[in-house]
Amino acid sequence: MISRACLCLSIIASGLALRRYGPGLGLPSSIVKYGGSTLWGTMVFFLVEMAASHLSRRSIVLIALIAASIAVCVELFRLAHTPWLDAFRLTMAGALLLGRVFSPWDMLAYGVGIGLAMLLDRFGALFTRATLSARSAP
Numbered sequence: 001m002i003s004r005a006c007l008c009l010s011i012i013a014s015g016l017a018l019r020r021y022g023p024g025l026g027l028p029s030s031i032v033k034y035g036g037s038t039l040w041g042t043m044v045f046f047l048v049e050m051a052a053s054h055l056s057r058r059s060i061v062l063i064a065l066i067a068a069s070i071a072v073c074v075e076l077f078r079l080a081h082t083p084w085l086d087a088f089r090l091t092m093a094g095a096l097l098l099g100r101v102f103s104p105w106d107m108l109a110y111g112v113g114i115g116l117a118m119l120l121d122r123f124g125a126l127f128t129r130a131t132l133s134a135r136s137a138p
Contacts, residue, residue, distance in 0.1 A: 004050045008043055015039040016096075034109040041113025042120075044071050049121070060121060064114050071110035078102040 015036045022032035045067040052063055079102050088094040099106070 004046050008046050008050070011039050011043040011046070015043070034105065037106045037109035038113040038116065041067070041071055041110030042117040043113075044110070045114045045117035045121075060118055064118055067114050067117075068111060071114070072107055074098065075102065075104075075107050075110070 018027075018032055018035050018039070022035070023029065027035075045064060048067045048070065049063050052059070052066070055062065078099050085098075089098055089100050094100075
């Protein structure tokens with residue numbers, strides 16, 4: 001659980017760094033924008049996985065579907081406009097949590113991020129098993 005929380009914090013830091021320093025490093029704006037969205041989707045997957053820690057590791061598809069549902073709902077929520085919600089979206093927290101403008105391309109980036117998270121999760125599980133096997137070998 002702690003390793004997942006650290007992973008989420010690393011993903012958040014990477015996303016913030018990408019948004020802050022990406023343009024200055026000469027990265028194309030599409031990489032900065034959709035890279036951040038990809039990282040956001042990855043983070044949502046791991047947050048759902050932490051919240052649903054009672055599910056077995058075999059439930060990775062269910063976790064991915066829940067994460068994708070959350071990501072799509074957040075994106076569709078961008079279509080809702082009220083004065084207080086638009087004012088919140090103009091803040092840094094509002095922009096990072098809810099975003100400002102609806103984009104179907106963001107949903108694709110979230111899907112890529114969730115797929116990446118699934119691969120990272122599988123790789124982490126394999127690495128953990130290999131490490132435990134190596135430690136228990138005589």
